[in-house]
Amino acid sequence: MPDTLVEWSDDFLVGNAxxxxxxRELVRITNDFWAGCQTGGIIAKVSFLNTIQGAVHYMKTHFxxxxxxxxxxxxxxxxxxxxQHENFVAEVLRQANRFEEEDNPNPGKFSEFLMDWIVGHIARSDKQYIPFIAGLEG
Ligand SMILES: [Fe+2]
Incomplete structure (x- = not known):
């Protein structure tokens, strides 16, 4: 089992510090999420519930x-x-709520969903604004 779900790659860079x-932080959060889920069972569920609110808050700040x-x-x-950002946050919250109610949830799958969306969104959508934001500060 690898330590991380995905490694940061400079291919993700959009050129705004x-x-x-x-x-980078979103990738870290998702990897932490995933690592916390590897234990399985109730510990994974507690780990998930302890971190999901902070993760959602960070995503909203970033968006x-x-x-x-x-x-x-x-x-x-x-x-x-x-x-796209709004739909994603809604979907994360929907899955988080469902997760909370499940007796036998699968947090690893949820981490994979997060990672797939984040990596795919950076590659397909964020990259498109690069020429427009080039030269802007902050
Ligand atoms: Fe975005």
Whole structure:
């Protein structure tokens, strides 16, 4: 079993120091999540419930920062991109609630869902605003 679900790669960089650091943190959070789930059973469930609120809070903070930068840059895909963030947060909360009620939840699967979305979103959606935010500070 590897120690991490995914390794940070500089392929994820979008060229904005704040956003790149937040993306690094999202990868870290997801790996921590995943590591906490490896024990299985009730310990994994407790670990999950203890960390999910903080993770959601961090995601929201990050999305708000990213949206502010896209807006400042006049990025034309802003509306669609914001919608993707909103749908994701809603889905995370929905899964978290369901998870809480399950007797035999599978937190490892949830970590994989987080990682797939984050990595896929950076590669497919965040990369598209790079030319627009280039040169913006903060
Ligand atoms: Fe994004």
């Amino acid at each position: 704040q956003i790149d650091e937040q993306h 708000a920062a990213e949206e502010a930068i896209m807006q400042r840059a006049g990025y034309p895909g802003y509306g669609d991109h914001k919608k």
